[in-house]
Amino acid sequence: MTPTITAFERSPDRGQGLARDMRVRWALEEVGQPYDVRFVSFRALKQAAHRARNPFGQIPTYEDGDLVLFESGAIVFHIAQQHAGLLPDDPESRLRALAWMFAATGTVDPPIMERSMVALFERDKPWFEERLRVVDERVRKRLDELSARLGDADWLDGGFSAADLLMVHVLLRLRSSGLLDAFPRVAAYVARGEARPAYQRAFAAQRAVFTAHAGG
Amino acid sequence: MTPTITAFERSPDRGQGLARDMRVRWALEEVGQPYDVRFVSFRALKQAAHRARNPFGQIPTYEDGDLVLFESGAIVFHIAQQHAGLLPDDPESRLRALAWMFAATGTVDPPIMERSMVALFERDKPWFEERLRVVDERVRKRLDELSARLGDADWLDGGFSAADLLMVHVLLRLRSSGLLDAFPRVAAYVARGEARPAYQRAFAAQRAVFTAHAGG
Incomplete structure (x- = not known):
C-alpha cells in the first residue's frame, strides 16, 4: 500500500x-x-x-x-x-536514537523556531536587536553542546539514523542565519545530511x- | 535492577x-x-x-x-x-500514543516554556506586556485545539497513557498563569491527571x- x-x-x-x-x-x-x-x-x-x-x-x-x-x-x-x-537493530541503541529524536524536536528545535519567529514578526519592533541577541544566545548554547557531543563523528550515535535525519532538518533552518559558521563540526554534519541522495x-x-x- | x-x-x-x-x-x-x-x-x-x-x-x-x-x-x-x-497493546494505538508524546514535548510545550521565560526574564523590559500578550495567544491556540480534540473524553486517545502523563505535566506549568480557566475541559483533564495516586x-x-x- x-x-x-x-x-x-x-x-x-x-x-x-x-x-x-x-x-x-x-x-x-x-x-x-x-x-x-x-x-x-x-x-x-x-x-x-x-x-x-x-x-x-x-x-x-x-x-x-x-x-x-x-x-x-x-x-x-x-x-x-x-x-x-533508519534505526539500529539492538533495542538499547534504538532507544538512544529515540532520545535523540525527542532532543531534536523538543530541545534543539524550539529555540531555532523562536529565532525564526523573532526574525519574521519582531523585525520592526524597538526591541528587535535585544531579543535577537537573546535567542541567538539560546541557539548557540545548543549548537555548542551538539558540537561537543559530535566531536569528530559523522553522525550522532554510530551510523546515520532517523535521529540524524530529524536533527539535520531542524538545523537546516539556521542556514540563512550565519549562526552555524561558528560551529564547523555542526555545519559539516548538516552538509553530510544534505549530501545524501x-x-x-x-x-x-x-x-x-x-x-x-x-x-x- | x-x-x-x-x-x-x-x-x-x-x-x-x-x-x-x-x-x-x-x-x-x-x-x-x-x-x-x-x-x-x-x-x-x-x-x-x-x-x-x-x-x-x-x-x-x-x-x-x-x-x-x-x-x-x-x-x-x-x-x-x-x-x-502506560501504552495500549495494539501497534497502531501505540504509534498514536507516541505521536501525542511528540506533540506534548514538541508542539504544546514550546509556547508554554516560552511564556515561562518571558514571565521570568522579561518582566522588567518595556515590551513585557506586549510580548506576554503574544505568547499568551500562542498558548491559547494550543489549548483551544487540545480542548476541541478532548471533547468530553477523559484522556487523549482511549485509556490513560504515557501521552496523557507527558501532556498533563506540560500543562501543569500553566497552573499559575490563569490561562487554563478559559478552557474547562483542559483544566479538568489536568486535574484528572493530578488526582492519580x-x-x-x-x-x-x-x-x-x-x-x-x-x-x-
Missing part, C-alpha cells in the same frame, strides 16, 4: 525545504518507499477534515490504510520501524511543488 | 513539581517500579560526567545497567514499553527533596 502524506499547497518557505513534510519525504526516500502527497491550503489546515488527522492543524500527516499519524517525529519513527536502514530527491520533490505554483 | 534517575539538587520551582524528573517519577510510580535518584547541582549539570548522560546538560536522565537515556519523552516511552499500563506519590517524593533542603 502507498502511504499518503500531507504538505502545504504553498509552502511559506518558498520551496527551501524547511516545511516539515521534508522530514517524512526524506525518510521515505531513504528506505525507498513511494508515497502520495495530499496538498493542503492554509484554510484547509483549520478545517475539520484536516483537524481529524492533526488536532493542531499542522503538516505533515501520514495515512496508510487505517493508520493515521501526526507529528513528524512519530511518523519518521514508524517508517524507521517498518523498513531497515535521499535528501536530494526529497528536496527536489518539495521544490517542484513550489515551482509548479510559482507562476500562479 | 533498580534504575537511577537524575533530578535537580535544588529545583528552581521550589518543589512545585514542574521539573522534568516528575515525568519519569510519575511513570515509574504508575507501573510500580522503585527507583533511585542521583541529585545534580547546577554546576554538575555542566560537567563531563553529566554531559556524558545528557549532552544538553539537562535533567532527567535514566540509567539501568548499561542503558543510559536522556529526554523525558524517550525515558517515559521506555518505561511504558517495559511495563504494562501515582502522580501524588511522585509529587510528594520530589517535594520532599525541596523540603529537606529548605532549611539550608
